[in-house]
Amino acid sequence: MSAKKPAIPSLATLVEKIKSGEFFEEIQKQVLSSQIWTSTFRHGYADTPRNRVLQIASNVWLHLHPVKIHRHALRIKFTWCMGGITFLLFLSTVVTGVILMFYYRPVGEYAYFDMKYLQYDVPFGMLMRNMHRWAAHAMVITVWLHMFRVFLTGSYKPPREFNWVIGVFLVTFTLLLSFTGYLLPWDQLAMWAVTVGTNMARATPFLGHEGPFQEYVFGVSPRYDARSALIGGSIVGPPALLRFYVLHCIFIPLVAGALMIVHFWRIRKDGGISGPL
């Protein structure tokens, strides 16, 4: 055992190894051949077409992206990069939103004061809140511009019609995210905007107590209809705040995230970004 003990190198040889670069080459070799590295990155760095395909295809995150894209797909005049910007803004709201959740409590007594506390006392709280707010506003604008671009370039046509429908759902969920987030500051503007907004749910066909055909559905009343399910009562109160919070932070982001995965993957499966007209 003691015979196999590696000799401690003298300082002179160590300096010599560092100077010649041999020291770093050894470390690199050890790291690159370690089990942790080879199991994480399953292919080499060789810049060959095959290896480039492997880098994309064998990575769960990158595989949503096409292995190869057409030159025209990179032209900013064709795509406006609106889909990509929308996704970037979504990621910004996710990150800043999670940070806001460390302080915000969706309870009637606390919500407004937590919002004020975030704005005026939490370090960088104002920055996080405003980044969340402006990214959300910008996302609504860019998602419409993305839809407009897709319409103008005829990219909704077969074989991309399925992805257009997914996109329409994503627009809807973007708007619902904005609407549910609007209540959370719990100020007068939030209260009354959501009061007016949820009053529209009274007119839901079949399920709203003032909507068409509600007389054919058993048990629909002001107490049991689409609006009361949405706000957990008959007025926009603390139950509505909690429901909107759960919808805003958990339910809608999960559904929208799942749809985004399908949306991006289908771009690749439908033959990449459509060509110029």
Next chain:
Amino acid sequence: MTKKDEAKDTIWSRRDFFSIAGWGSFMAALGLSGAFFTRLLFPRVLFEPSPIFKAGLPSDYTVGEVSTKFIKDQRVWIVRDLEGIYVIFGLCTHLGCTPRWLNTEAKYKCPCHGSGFTKEGMHFEGPAPRPLERLKIELGPDGQIIIDKSKKFLWEKDEWGKPGSKLFV
């Protein structure tokens, strides 16, 4: 392919039976869970003001009068005519402001966009598209008027004559 596994005198083979039973149970569990969740969204108790309140004795109201006693707390006017008493909801049918009862002009006037309603609640001026809504009124066992704001009677649905829309005294 051999048909050894399939019984000849039964509707379903064993394989079909287990497949249908498995999928059936799965779908039933999913459906029931959905029904349970839908029911869960409607709590048994609401922690908010009750829509039902007592409004005193019928003799508190004089014939021909529009009582503004409850407009501030309950947003209703109580009107008594020769036949009986009815309740008008103080919510403008245009965009939801609270109109004012103008006694000298004998009309409800909305301060927001100028909608006007007669004493009975009929719209006659301004942008309001339909008459004011009436609410349920009945007599309690103690002789007091009980008003239920969750039950509405709409003129355009021909409900102003329905039971509960007016208290005949």
